[in-house]
Amino acid sequence: MKDNDIKRLLYTHLLCIFSIILSVFIPSLFLENFSILETHVTWLCICSGFVTAVNLVLYLVVKPNTSSKRSSLSHKVTRFLKCCIYFLMSCFSFHVIFVLYGAPLIELALETFLFAVILSTFTTVPCLCLLGPNLKAWLRVFSRNGVTSIWENSLQITTISSFVGAWLGALPIPLDWERPWQVWPISCTLGATFGYVAGLVISPLWIYWNRKQLTYKNN
DSSP, X not given: OOHHHHHHHHHHHHHHHHHHHHHHHSHHHHSTTOOTTTTHHHXXXXXXXXXXHHHHHHHHHHOTTOOSSOOOHHHHHHHHHHHHHHHHHHHHHHHHHHHHTTOOSSTTXXXXXXXXXXXXXXXXXXXXXXHOSOHXXXXXXXXXXXXXXXXXXXXXXXXXXXXXXXXXXXXXXXXXXXXXXXSTTHHHHHHHHHHHHHHHHHHHHHHHHTTTTOOOTTO
């Protein structure tokens, strides 16, 4: 494992964090009374768009999984459409799970769905960018000792931290503090966002700290 690879991973993660920061400050320049709490639905849409765009650009530039095979245009189009279908399936699946765990079924349905979108942005989009619409690769990466690169190690950490953050964000909702961020699903989306950012920061540091112990099958 080369230190340059870890540095490249760190720089890409910093850009992902920067995209979230931009989603907070840039809209306020163009939208009146914009804030994360007061216009939470708008922010969820903008944040999801920013993070997805940055992930796609970084994938095209960095190309962590470079394949020696040249694919045809039709193959690329098919792959893109499959990725879109996977993303939509992820959004609807998360939405159903949230409802089963107590989210409002009819009331605040848009907010619940956008929570599913932002969580899919933090988890499914990186999987699609790195692994493509390949469920076998997904199962391999998230199984024990299944990773083959530092990028997949990082994917594990950021995905898990996003889920943990979303779960922790749900804990304050039943409490009678009467804070504006306790309204569904603001604390959950903020928790997922903080969890995603924490994973982006922690994963390169963890990989660097354990670089001598980490071995990959393709190395």
